[in-house]
Amino acid sequence: MRTSELAGALGLEVLQGEFGDREISGGYTSDLLSDVMANAKDGAVLVTIQAHKNTVAVASLVGLAAVLVCNGREAPQDMLEAARAEGIAVLRSASTQFEVSGRLYAALAAQAPAGA
Amino acid sequence: MxxxxxxxxxxxxxxxxxxxxxxxxxxxxxxxxxxxxxxxxxxxxxxxxxxxxxxxxxxxxxxxxxxxxxxxxxxxxxxxxxxxxxxxxxxxxxxxxxxxxxxxxxxxxxxxxxxxxxxxxxxxxxxxxxxxxxxxxxxxLVAMNREVERLEEKLAAAAAAEAAPPPADGRVRLSFQVTRFDFENAGKASAEIKKALKGLGLDPALIRRAAVASYELELNQVIHSEGGSIACVAGAGSVEIRAEDRGPGIPDVEAAMREGFSTANEWIRSLGFGAGMGLPNARRVSDDFSIDSGPGRGTTVRCRINY
CATH class of the missing domain: 3.10.580.10 (CBS-domain)
Known part of the structure; x- marks a missing residue:
C-alpha cells in the first residue's frame, strides 16, 4: 500500500496531503517519542496521539511516511506546516490507537500474505 | 472582566x-x-x-x-x-x-x-x-519578555556561528546551541546533522544511529538542562556527537543510564518525552559512549559511531 492509499483504505481524514508518495513498509504504535526514535522503521506509519511539532521532527529523523493521529486529536497548525516542509503525510482518525493499529495491520497483511 | x-x-x-x-x-x-x-x-x-x-x-x-x-x-x-x-x-x-x-x-x-x-x-x-x-x-508579560530576550540571544549566537568560516580538512563540523524548554526548535540540530551525514554519502543505518544519539542528547538538553550545545564531527571513519550543557548536572549518573528512570514532570511526559529512554538509547547506538556529570556542574556526553 502507498501513502496516498492510506486515507481511503482506513477511512482517515487528510490533515496534511503534500507528501512524497511511497510504499508503506509497516506501522508503529507509540506515544513515547524516544520509543519511536529507537524502534520505528523507515517508511512506516506512526499511530499515535502525540499531535505536535516534535512528532514531525521524530518522524522526519526516522524517515516515517505518515503520522496517523488518533482519537480525533487536534493537530496544531505549526505541526502541519512542519510536516508539509518535510513531505510527511498527517492523517487523522476518530478511533483509538488500538482500533487504527488493527485496521492498518489487517490492510497491510492483506496486501502481503507472505507476512508483513 | x-x-x-x-x-x-x-x-x-x-x-x-x-x-x-x-x-x-x-x-x-x-x-x-x-x-x-x-x-x-x-x-x-x-x-x-x-x-x-x-x-x-x-x-x-x-x-x-x-x-x-x-x-x-x-x-x-x-x-x-x-x-x-x-x-x-x-x-x-x-x-x-x-x-x-x-x-x-x-x-x-x-x-x-x-x-x-x-x-x-x-x-x-x-x-x-x-x-x-x-x-x-x-x-x-514579564515572563514572556524574558523568553523573547533569550530567543533573541539565541538568534544572535546562531548568526555568529553561521558567519564563521568552515575548516578545510575533509571533515564535517557542526555545532548548535540548545535552549531549555525550546520545544519549538527541538530536533533541529539533529535534522541538520542528519542532512550533513547524508551529504557525506554515509550508510543510512549509520545515519540513523547518529540521528538517534543526537536527537536524544538534544532533547535531554531541551528538557533537563539550563541550555547547552550539540556538536558533531564526521569523517575519516567515525561520527562523533558531543553534547555539553551548563548544568544543573545529574546527581546519580548510574540511575540516569537505566532504562525507565526519568525525572521529567507530567507536562513533559504528556508531550511524549521523559520516558527514561534517552541516555540508554544514545548508548545503545554508539560504539563508544561516555558521560561526565555531577550535581552543580554541567553534563558532557560523547557518542562515537565508527564506520
Whole structure:
C-alpha cells in the first residue's frame, strides 16, 4: 500500500496531503517519542496521539511516511506546516490507537500474505 | 472582566511552558486585604476606596468564608443597608485557586467564571493571596519578555556561528546551541546533522544511529538542562556527537543510564518525552559512549559511531 492509499483504505481524514508518495513498509504504535526514535522503521506509519511539532521532527529523523493521529486529536497548525516542509503525510482518525493499529495491520497483511 | 486570550491547550510551546511553569503564587497579590464577617458594608467600602481595590475576601482568622465585590457595595448603598454586617450580603460560594496550581488554571478560571478576582488558598486552605486578571497578564508579560530576550540571544549566537568560516580538512563540523524548554526548535540540530551525514554519502543505518544519539542528547538538553550545545564531527571513519550543557548536572549518573528512570514532570511526559529512554538509547547506538556529570556542574556526553 502507498501513502496516498492510506486515507481511503482506513477511512482517515487528510490533515496534511503534500507528501512524497511511497510504499508503506509497516506501522508503529507509540506515544513515547524516544520509543519511536529507537524502534520505528523507515517508511512506516506512526499511530499515535502525540499531535505536535516534535512528532514531525521524530518522524522526519526516522524517515516515517505518515503520522496517523488518533482519537480525533487536534493537530496544531505549526505541526502541519512542519510536516508539509518535510513531505510527511498527517492523517487523522476518530478511533483509538488500538482500533487504527488493527485496521492498518489487517490492510497491510492483506496486501502481503507472505507476512508483513 | 477582561479575559486572558491564552489557551492552556494550544499555542506556542514557549507560552504553554510558561503558563504551566509559573504558579498562581507567582502572580497573586499578598498579603491580601480582607474583612471579618462582622465588619459593616461601609467599612468594606472604605477598605476598597483606601486600597483602590474592587473586591474583598471575608475571612475568620485565615479561613475564607465569603467575598464582597464593588457591585455588592453599590447594591447595599442603593438599598440603604450600609450598616449591615458583611456576612449578610457577601457571596458564600467562593471560587478559589490554590497557590501551587499552574498559572494555566488562573487563566482558565478567569475565562470560564468571568469573576474579577479569585482568592488564593495554600495547601492547608489558609487565605494567602488574591489574583486578578491584570495580575495574571502582568506576570505573563514579564515572563514572556524574558523568553523573547533569550530567543533573541539565541538568534544572535546562531548568526555568529553561521558567519564563521568552515575548516578545510575533509571533515564535517557542526555545532548548535540548545535552549531549555525550546520545544519549538527541538530536533533541529539533529535534522541538520542528519542532512550533513547524508551529504557525506554515509550508510543510512549509520545515519540513523547518529540521528538517534543526537536527537536524544538534544532533547535531554531541551528538557533537563539550563541550555547547552550539540556538536558533531564526521569523517575519516567515525561520527562523533558531543553534547555539553551548563548544568544543573545529574546527581546519580548510574540511575540516569537505566532504562525507565526519568525525572521529567507530567507536562513533559504528556508531550511524549521523559520516558527514561534517552541516555540508554544514545548508548545503545554508539560504539563508544561516555558521560561526565555531577550535581552543580554541567553534563558532557560523547557518542562515537565508527564506520
Amino acid at each position: 477582561p479575559s486572558v486570550p491564552i489557551s492552556p491547550e494550544s499555542g506556542p510551546q514557549v507560552v504553554l511552558e510558561l503558563i504551566y511553569r509559573l504558579k498562581v503564587r507567582d502572580a497573586m497579590s499578598s498579603p491580601v486585604i480582607w474583612a471579618s464577617p462582622g465588619a459593616s458594608m461601609r467599612a468594606v467600602q472604605y477598605l476598597m476606596r483606601d486600597n483602590r481595590i474592587t473586591g474583598v475576601p471575608v475571612a475568620v482568622e485565615d479561613r475564607l468564608v465569603g467575598i464582597v465585590s464593588m457591585g455588592d457595595v453599590i447594591e447595599a448603598l442603593d438599598a440603604g443597608r450600609m450598616d449591615e454586617p458583611v456576612e449578610s450580603r457577601m457571596t458564600r460560594a467562593v471560587i478559589s485557586l490554590e497557590d501551587d496550581m499552574p498559572l494555566a488554571f488562573a487563566t482558565t478560571y478567569i475565562n470560564r467564571y468571568k469573576f474579577g478576582r479569585f482568592p488564593v488558598l495554600d495547601r492547608e486552605a489558609r487565605l494567602v493571596g488574591i489574583v486578578t486578571s491584570s495580575d495574571v497578564v502582568r506576570s505573563l
